[in-house]
Amino acid sequence: MKRSPNAVSGKALRAFRRRKVMTLEEVAELIHSSIHTARRRLKEWRTHTSYNQNGRYYVLPDVPEFDAHGLWHWRGVFFSRYGNLKQTVVELIRRSSAGLDAGEMGSLLGLDPRSFLSSFADHPQIKREKSQGRFVYYCADRSVYSGQQQRRSALSAHRRQPTAFEAIAILVEKIKHPALSNEALSQRLRKQKLSVEPETIENLFVRHGLAVKKTPRSV
Helix, strand or coil: CCCCHHHHHHHHHHHHHHHCEEEHHHHHHHCCCCHHHHHHHHHHCCCEECCCHHHCEEECCCCCCCCCCCEEEECCEEEECCCCHHHHHHHHHHHCCCCEEHHHHHHHHCCCHHHCHHHHCCCCCEEEEEECCEEEEEECCHHHHHHHHHHHHHHHHHHCCCCHHHHHHHHHHHHHCCCCCHHHHHHHHHHCCCCCCHHHHHHHHHHCCCCCCCCCCCC
16 A cells, blocks of 8 residues: 555654754655755755755754754754854844854854855944954944944953053053052053053953962951
């Protein structure tokens, strides 16, 4: 007795789920069809396409366990609930609290940012700006960009290292006045027309192991 198309389709779907991810050619072999038919079936099943491996792999929509960023990895194959790589990058940037730089995007996606970021330099949905010597990518929507840029500025101020010229000025003042706090040093530098925040001075000292460790007061 010949099985109904629904029964054949159900068996194929169960096999697909067991294997987790498959290529177009593997799906065609699984359902005993042409590539054209397999491609149509994948569309009917609403499968996700991998954003790496040249989009060669597919997964059924109920299989991935997407993380908080909407991403899922399976044995070196990467998927996103947002679509292909370009759609995913745009969405990750839009959802970020302070925009994303190349390193942050690479860490999230599990990819070398040099392999894909060049195509986003003039993307209409992305605003690219240089901050602390590196490019940061923000959402081009003004209402989103404003908050992202403000939070990035706050982060940059907290993490910023002084320039070589500023570092020399800081060290000279510290040698002259070793007892001064970072806030007092910052004020003295302003008189020299150098705008260096106390946090930046602290970053310099921490980086070079010069930070003064605070000892708890005895009771």
